[in-house]
Amino acid sequence: MNKAKIVSEDLNLYYGDFHALHGIDMTIRDREVTALIGPSGCGKSTFLRCLNRMNDIIPICRVDGTLMFEDTDIYAPTTDVVALRKRVGMVFQAPNPFPKSIFDNVAYAPKLHGLKDKTKLEEIVEKSLKQAALWDEVKDRLHKPALGLSGGQQQRLCIARALAIQPEVLLMDEPTSALDPISTLKIEELIRELKAQYTIVIVTHNMQQAARISDKTAFFLVGDLVEFDHTEVIFTTPKDQRTEDYITGRFG
Numbered sequence: 201m202n203k204a205k206i207v208s209e210d211l212n213l214y215y216g217d218f219h220a221l222h223g224i225d226m227t228i229r230d231r232e233v234t235a236l237i238g239p240s241g242c243g244k245s246t247f248l249r250c251l252n253r254m255n256d257i258i259p260i261c262r263v264d265g266t267l268m269f270e271d272t273d274i275y276a277p278t279t280d281v282v283a284l285r286k287r288v289g290m291v292f293q294a295p296n297p298f299p300k301s302i303f304d305n306v307a308y309a310p311k312l313h314g315l316k317d318k319t320k321l322e323e324i325v326e327k328s329l330k331q332a333a334l335w336d337e338v339k340d341r342l343h344k345p346a347l348g349l350s351g352g353q354q355q356r357l358c359i360a361r362a363l364a365i366q367p368e369v370l371l372m373d374e375p376t377s378a379l380d381p382i383s384t385l386k387i388e389e390l391i392r393e394l395k396a397q398y399t400i401v402i403v404t405h406n407m408q409q410a411a412r413i414s415d416k417t418a419f420f421l422v423g424d425l426v427e428f429d430h431t432e433v434i435f436t437t438p439k440d441q442r443t444e445d446y447i448t449g450r451f452g
C-alpha cells in the first residue's frame with residue numbers, strides 16, 4: 201500500500217451557518233489518483249479546495265477537524281500557505297492561461313519563487329511541457345500567446361504551469377468539463393502518466409472518467425462522505441445503497 205499523503209480526520213466545513221462538509225475521514229495515498237464524485241452541491245469542490253486552503257479567500261468559511269499533509273497540519277495557523285500551495289498545486293475547470301506567451305505561463309511560478317537563471321528556466325519550461333504532453337505541439341512557438349492555443353492545449357499548458365514548481369500533489373477541479381472528447385482523452389492519458397510521480401485528486405462529474413483513471417473513488421452526498429474505496433469496488437460492488445443508486449444513474 202502506498203504511504204498516506206493527506207489524511208482528513210473529522211473535517212467539518214461551514215459557510216457561515218451552512219454546514220457543508222460533515223466530519224470527513226479520508227486517507228489520500230501517495231502516487232494514486234483519487235476521484236471525488238457525487239451530485240452537484242455535495243461538497244466535492246469544497247473538500248478539494250481544503251487540501252490547499254483555497255477556501256481561505258471565502259471570509260465566511262470556517263473549518264474544524266484535522267487535515268494533515270504528511271507532517272504539515274494544513275489548517276494550523278502557523279502553516280505557510282504559500283509553501284503549502286507550492287507542494288499542492290491546482291488545475292481549474294476552465295483552462296485559464298495568463299495572457300502571456302506559452303513560455304512565460306510556465307516560467308511564471310518558478311520566477312515568482314525567485315528563479316532568475318535563464319538556462320534553468322528554459323529547462324523547467326521544457327521539462328514541464330514534456331510532462332504535460334504538450335512540448336511537441338508548442339516547441340516552435342514558445343513565445344507566441346498562450347491564448348492562441350486550442351482549449352485542450354490550454355488545459356495541458358495549465359497542467360504544465362502547475363508542474364513547473366514541482367508540486368507533490370496535483371488537485372484538479374473538473375479539468376475536462378470544458379473540453380471536447382479527444383482533448384479529454386489526452387488529459388486522462390496524461391493523468392495516468394503523471395501518477396508515477398504525483399499524487400492526484402480530481403473532482404469529476406463524469407463517472408466513466410472516474411472509473412477510467414482513478415485508483416480510489418470517494419462518493420459524496422450532501423456534505424457526507426458516503427463511501428470511499430478502491431474505484432473497482434465503488435463501481436462494481438459498492439457497500440452503500442446510496443452509492444449504488446448514484447453510480448447506476450438513479451439520481452444525480
Ligand SMILES: Nc1ncnc2c1ncn2[C@@H]1O[C@H](COP(=O)(O)OP(=O)(O)OP(=O)(O)O)[C@@H](O)[C@H]1O
Pocket residue numbers: 215218220238239240241242243244245246247258
Ligand atoms: N462560497 C460559498 N458560500 C456559501 N456556500 C457555498 C460556497 N461555496 C459552496 N457553497 C455551498 O456548499 C455546498 C457544496 O458546494 P461545492 O461547490 O463544494 O459542491 P460540488 O459538489 O463541488 O458541486 P458542483 O459539482 O456543482 O461543483 C453547496 O450547497 C454550495 O451551495
